[in-house]
Amino acid sequence: MSVERSVERIVGHPIESIVVAGAGLAGATAARTLRSEGFAGRISLIGTERHHPYLRPPLSKEYLLGKAGEDAVHVAPETWYTENDVDLRLGVTVAAVDPGTHTVQLSNGESLDYDALLLATGALPRRIPLPGSGLDGVTMFRTLDDSRRLREQLSPGGQNVVMVGSGWIGMELAAAAVGYGNHVTLLGLEDIPLAAAIGPELGAFFRSVHEAHGVRFRLRATASELRGDAGRVTAVVTGSGEVLPADIVVIAVGVAPDTRLAEQAGLVLSNGILTDASLRTSAPDIFAAGDVANALHPFTGQHHRSEHWHNALNGGKIAAKSMLGQDAALDTIPYFYTDQYGLSMEYSGFPTLAAAAEPVIRGSLESREFIAFWQHEGRVVAGMNVNVPRTQKAIKALISSRATIGPGRLADPGVPLDQLLADD
Numbered sequence: 001m002s003v004e005r006s007v008e009r010i011v012g013h014p015i016e017s018i019v020v021a022g023a024g025l026a027g028a029t030a031a032r033t034l035r036s037e038g039f040a041g042r043i044s045l046i047g048t049e050r051h052h053p054y055l056r057p058p059l060s061k062e063y064l065l066g067k068a069g070e071d072a073v074h075v076a077p078e079t080w081y082t083e084n085d086v087d088l089r090l091g092v093t094v095a096a097v098d099p100g101t102h103t104v105q106l107s108n109g110e111s112l113d114y115d116a117l118l119l120a121t122g123a124l125p126r127r128i129p130l131p132g133s134g135l136d137g138v139t140m141f142r143t144l145d146d147s148r149r150l151r152e153q154l155s156p157g158g159q160n161v162v163m164v165g166s167g168w169i170g171m172e173l174a175a176a177a178v179g180y181g182n183h184v185t186l187l188g189l190e191d192i193p194l195a196a197a198i199g200p201e202l203g204a205f206f207r208s209v210h211e212a213h214g215v216r217f218r219l220r221a222t223a224s225e226l227r228g229d230a231g232r233v234t235a236v237v238t239g240s241g242e243v244l245p246a247d248i249v250v251i252a253v254g255v256a257p258d259t260r261l262a263e264q265a266g267l268v269l270s271n272g273i274l275t276d277a278s279l280r281t282s283a284p285d286i287f288a289a290g291d292v293a294n295a296l297h298p299f300t301g302q303h304h305r306s307e308h309w310h311n312a313l314n315g316g317k318i319a320a321k322s323m324l325g326q327d328a329a330l331d332t333i334p335y336f337y338t339d340q341y342g343l344s345m346e347y348s349g350f351p352t353l354a355a356a357a358e359p360v361i362r363g364s365l366e367s368r369e370f371i372a373f374w375q376h377e378g379r380v381v382a383g384m385n386v387n388v389p390r391t392q393k394a395i396k397a398l399i400s401s402r403a404t405i406g407p408g409r410l411a412d413p414g415v416p417l418d419q420l421l422a423d424d
Contacts, residue, residue: 007348016040016041016115016325017103017112018034018039018044018114018118018323019094019114019116020043020046020117020156020262021104021382022046022048022099022118022122023088023120024047024056024122024312025309025312025313026315026316027047028075029312030118030289030315030320030323031045031084031320032076032316033317035084035319035322036273036370039320039324041115043085043087044087044096044114045086045088046093046106047089048091049090049091049143049145050091051076051090051144051145052075052088053076054074054075055206055309057337059073059143059146060141060172060176060340061172063144063151064151065176073144079333083365088188089106092106093107093249095261096265097117097261097262098265099283099285102117114285116285116286116287117285118289118320118323119262119281119286119288119292119293120288120319121257121258121262122257122291124142124255124256125142125251125255126256128164128253131226133226133251135227135228135232136228136231136232137232137246137248138226139248140251141169141173141250150248153178155182158245159247160185160244160248161177161184161246162186162236162250163184163185163186163252164223164236164251165187165189165250165251166193166194166217167253167337168197169186169189169252170185170193170250170253171340172340173252174186174210175210175213175341178214178215182248184215185218186210186215186217186218186350187218189222190203191220192207192208193206193207193217198325198359198384199358201365209340213341216245218238221238221242221247221388223237223239223249223251224237225237233248236249255291257271257273257291257292257294258292262288262292265286267283267286267288268281271292271294273292274294275288275293275294275295276295277295277297278318278328278329279322279330280322287323290312291306293332295315297331298310298331299333299400300352303349306334308334309336310332310334318330322348333349333350334350343387344386344389345387346384346392346405347383347384348380348399349374349381349383349395349399350381350382350399351382353381353382354376354381354382357374357375359384360375361411362410362411363388368386368387370385370389371386371417372384373407373410375407380395380407381399382399383398383399392416397418398417398420403421405420
């Protein structure tokens with residue numbers, strides 16, 4: 001339903017002023033949705049970084065590899081915000097929220113009132129207290145500036161790169177470093193990289209792909225010290241005492257939801273900001289979306305927090321519609337993708353439901369073209385394709401159907417995916 005200048009919420013008061021704390025994908029998408037839905041009131045979009053809102057996936061993929069410029073990472077053209085009368089504040093942070101008076105305090109001393117507030121504060125990179133972490137050549141990885149700096153460091157090639165972290169970002173960065181002709185050693189806390197996300201069999205598959213491109217793994221291994229000379233890093237000392245030569249060290253050990261503002265405001269927290277399916281928090285007129293939101297999912301009846309761009313994109317849309325009093329729920333099947341060495345992978349589903357399941361493989365890992373399914377109580381709850389494009393729509397349909405499907409039929413490449421439901 002289209003909305004005119006203001007909106008009467010279910011609680012009975014008009015919505016004329018909306019503040020969005022966080023100018024990432026979720027926050028910027030919320031602002032765009034508000035305008036596309038006809039909201040003509042004040043929108044204040046507050047971003048800590050000085051860059052216009054941007055997408056994160058290219059930072060460890062196309063942008064890092066020099067295949068895309070900064071225009072390709074923008075959520076919207078820079079001119080969109082002024083053209084659509086969005087008050088975009090860059091380099092400013094929402095420092096405090098007062099739910100009682102419906103006001104926010106900004107880091108520059110200003111105060112803004114709101115009729116509805118969206119917390120899209122994202123996540124912060126986890127830090128590990130390493131001696132020598134302040135040396136030149138040592139970097140975290142989260143922001144556009146981080147990606148730009150790392151690209152400049154990697155591009156000459158021929159350097160020793162130590163990657164601390166064996167999750168998706170660490171593996172993507174390792175692939176990018178190799179692509180520039182560097183020598184990469186990867187440290188991780190798991191026995192098998194990515195095992196916590198996709199299980200040991202498929203984690204071992206991705207490890208083999210990296211090893212075929214020359215990446216050395218140290219698992220389980222931790223970094224205990226960074227050594228340097230003349231202010232620049234020269235080596236990483238592992239917990240076992242091994243000394244790894246290092247010209248560049250990247251620390252990518254995951255992120256944690258940035259709940260500082262929500263905690264100060266007294267919101268209910270549990271692995272992020274707890275929300276209902278419409279992304280309402282425990283406080284009236286305050287919503288949360290993106291990495292920071294632990295939202296109730298109608299499909300599972302459980303709360304799920306996702307750190308992937310697909311969740312931020314859809315969460316921003318749903319939060320905007322909910323703020324306008326529309327009947328909206330974040331009910332999409334979670335999705336993410338990765339590209340490494342020309343290998344393309346897409347994943348749809350619920351990792352928490354798939355965690356205890358053995359994957360059912362359609363195709364062969366050796367050919368590097370296959371689909372993996374995870375089942376819970378006979379129903380498909382997650383599916384991943386590797387180099388088998390245009391299959392995610394069918395995989396999502398299998399998940400949404402809740403149909404009980406035998407693993408033999410799932411694994412049989414002679415049964416087309418769209419026939420699995422037709423024959424059920």
